[in-house]
Amino acid sequence: MSRSLVLGIGLGACLLLIAAYVVSFKIDIIYSTGRYGTAFRLGRGCIGVMRPGFIDGWSYPSAPTGISRAVWWPYLGHPAAGVTLVMVPLWCPLILVMLVTAAWWRRGSRVPAGLCPKCTYDLTGNVSGVCPECGTPISTTT
Ligand SMILES: [Zn+2]
Numbered sequence: 001m002s003r004s005l006v007l008g009i010g011l012g013a014c015l016l017l018i019a020a021y022v023v024s025f026k027i028d029i030i031y032s033t034g035r036y037g038t039a040f041r042l043g044r045g046c047i048g049v050m051r052p053g054f055i056d057g058w059s060y061p062s063a064p065t066g067i068s069r070a071v072w073w074p075y076l077g078h079p080a081a082g083v084t085l086v087m088v089p090l091w092c093p094l095i096l097v098m099l100v101t102a103a104w105w106r107r108g109s110r111v112p113a114g115l116c117p118k119c120t121y122d123l124t125g126n127v128s129g130v131c132p133e134c135g136t137p138i139s140t141t142t
Helices: 003-024 093-109
Strands: 031-033 039-043 048-053 058-059 075-077 084-089
Touching: 003 039, 031 093, 084 093
Parallel strands: none
Antiparallel strands: 031 039, 031 058, 039 048, 048 084, 075 084
C-alpha cells in the first residue's frame, strides 16, 4: 500500500473516531440485535456492548450525557443480574489507530540502504563521502 493511502485511511479513521467521540457526549445511539441479543451503544465517550439487549433495533434514549458523565476508563461489569456490560472509551481505538498509522508512515519513509537519505539518489559505488546530487555528506559506515 502506498504511504498516502495509509495516511488517508488512518486520518479518516481518526476523524471518524473523533466525530463519534464528540457525538457520544451529546446523545446515546443504541443498536440491539433483539431483546435477548446483543446491544451496541455509543455514548458517554464510549463504545459499549451489552448482553442481553432488552430492546430491538435502533434507539436514541435522551440520556443527559455531556462530558461530565463521560466514562474515561475501560469497564467490564455486571450492572444487573444476568447482564454483562463492556465499555471501551473511544480514546483507546483512537490512540491505537494513531500509533498504527504513525508506525506505518515511519516504516514507509525509511530510505533504503545505498540511497542518499536526503534526495534518495543512488549512491552505489560512491566513494567521495558526499552525495553528487545534493551535496549531503554520506556516512561511510555502509
Ligand atoms: Zn542527495
